[in-house]
Amino acid sequence: MxxxxxxxxxxxxxxxxxxxxxxxxxxxxxxxxxxxxxxxxxxxxxxxxxxxxxxxxxxxxxxxxxxxxxxxxxxxxxxxxxxxxxxxxxxxxxxxxxxxxxxxxxxxxxxxxxxxxxxxxxxxxxxxxxxxxxxxxQLLEQRVRERTAEVHNTQNITIYALASLAETRDNETGNHIRRTQYYVKVLAEDIVANGYHQDELTAENIDLLFRSAPLHDIGKVGIPDAILLKPVKLTEEEFEIMKTHPDLGAQALIEAEKMIGDDQTSFLRYAREIAQYHHEKWDGSGYPHGLSGENIPISGRLMALADVYDALISERVYKPAFSHDKAKSIILEGDGKHFDPKVVAAFLRQEQQFMDIAARYKD
CATH class of the missing domain: 3.40.50.2300 (Response regulator)
Structure with missing residues (x-):
């Protein structure tokens, strides 16, 4: 030697x-x-x-x-x-x-x-x-990191593909999807910082919420074009059909979960909840199931405010874009009625963040 x-x-x-x-x-x-x-x-x-x-x-x-x-x-x-x-x-x-x-x-x-x-x-x-x-x-840890990244990437591709499908049928823009993603994340992080839902809203789950938010209207792929793309207010009968889109979205995601397998379905759990429950209202007057209070999953309650706020500040064929202050006043009117009071409080603490996100991803 x-x-x-x-x-x-x-x-x-x-x-x-x-x-x-x-x-x-x-x-x-x-x-x-x-x-x-x-x-x-x-x-x-x-x-x-x-x-x-x-x-x-x-x-x-x-x-x-x-x-x-x-x-x-x-x-x-x-x-x-x-x-x-x-x-x-x-x-x-x-x-x-x-x-x-x-x-x-x-x-x-x-x-x-x-x-x-x-x-x-x-x-x-x-x-x-x-x-x-x-x-x-170290080699095993590296392989785990690579496998985790691969799974993460697969999840993102799955969500992106589904969201893109929904986007092709909807008259809302891709920036609506991005804005609501960030609104949900900001609200979730604020709620945790103020001592609520800390067991549920872990950093990992907030990331899943952020990535799942684009699928909140996936069920609209099942709504006829004549209703989905109608440029004026829907009739009562048409609105009843439109109100089926949360359940249609949830059912589609349930089928996706079955196909992917139980070991890979956790990332779709929040997508399913958001799709099914983001039109429920705190006082029980929402749809499709008339749930109220904390019977509505926190993911649905967060998405409810994020979706409504963005709809208010965005121009639609049937309405002009409202200012932040106008949207804020409407949100406050729904405090304890449409929206979870804790989520409204988080919105008020983070309203500057909401305005920054709206400006950053403006249509």
Whole structure:
């Protein structure tokens, strides 16, 4: 084995005879560098190369082995190096102190070459095994990250494809979808920050809400064009048909969940809830099921305000775009009626954010 391929051992001892004996024992198997005292040892370590193992005398003048070990273990670049203390049998050795400082083992003088080689070899093999395990864990973590990213990307593609399908049939713009996404996220984060729904609205679930929001009107693909694209107010009969779109959307997403499989359906849960419940009202006067209060999932309550606010500030064939202040007044009129009071409170705290989002993604 060439010196380039050999592991490096640093021998630290103030007695030349000890250095000679240890170096002679190790040189056929390892690359050996030496230091005659603690200061020189630390200097060797600073200049490199970093050794694979250190044999460290305890009783040295000026700086003993304990202090050298303490400094090595305090340095993040060197604390991984295994240290074996070497001490004379006649010396008082505080083994507990050494182990607390991070020493790996003790060898007593006079040394037995066979024992030194065996201890050093065993420790280096253990270090190699630990390094291999660490690398394997890092590789597995990287694969998990890649797989997670792949799943995340697949989810986004699924949502985008479904949202694009809905968009082709709707007279609302893609920017409506983007604006409502961000409104929902802002509302959810504010509600959590103020101590509500913290178990439900985790960071992961808020991200799912954000990504699922574009599917809130997916059910409109099942509404006839004559009703969906009608440029004037719907008749009562037409509106009854329009009111079926939340259930149509929910049913479509339920079928999608079945096709994808249970292990990949969590990301569609919020899409289904948002699609089905964003037209329900806090006082029970909404549709399609007339749910009220907290019987309406929080995802639906958040989307209800986001959707109405954006409809109010957007121009439609049947109405002009309202100002933020006008939209705000209408939202406040619906506080406790159309909308969850906690969601309205979040809107009021975040109204500047709403205006910024509306401006950023203006039609």
């Amino acid at each position: 060439t010196d380039v391929n050999k592991k490096t051992i640093l021998v630290v001892d103030d007695e030349p005879i000890n250095i000679t004996v240890l170096s002679g024992t190790l040189k056929d198997h390892y690359r050996v560098i030496v230091a005659k005292n603690g200061e020189q040892a630390l200097s060797r370590l600073d200049k490199g190369p970093i050794p694979d193992l250190i044999l460290l005398d305890i009783m040295m003048p000026d700086m003993d082995g304990y202090e050298v070990c303490r400094r090595i273990k305090a340095d993040p670049t060197m604390q991984h190096i295994p240290v074996i203390f070497v001490s004379a049998m006649s010396e008082h050795v505080d083994e507990e102190k050494g182990l607390k400082l991070g020493a790996f083992d003790y060898i007593t003088k006079p040394i037995s070459p066979a024992i030194v080689l065996t201890r050093v070899n065993n420790i280096l093999q253990l270090q190699d095994a630990q390094k291999a395990l660490t690398e394997q864990n």
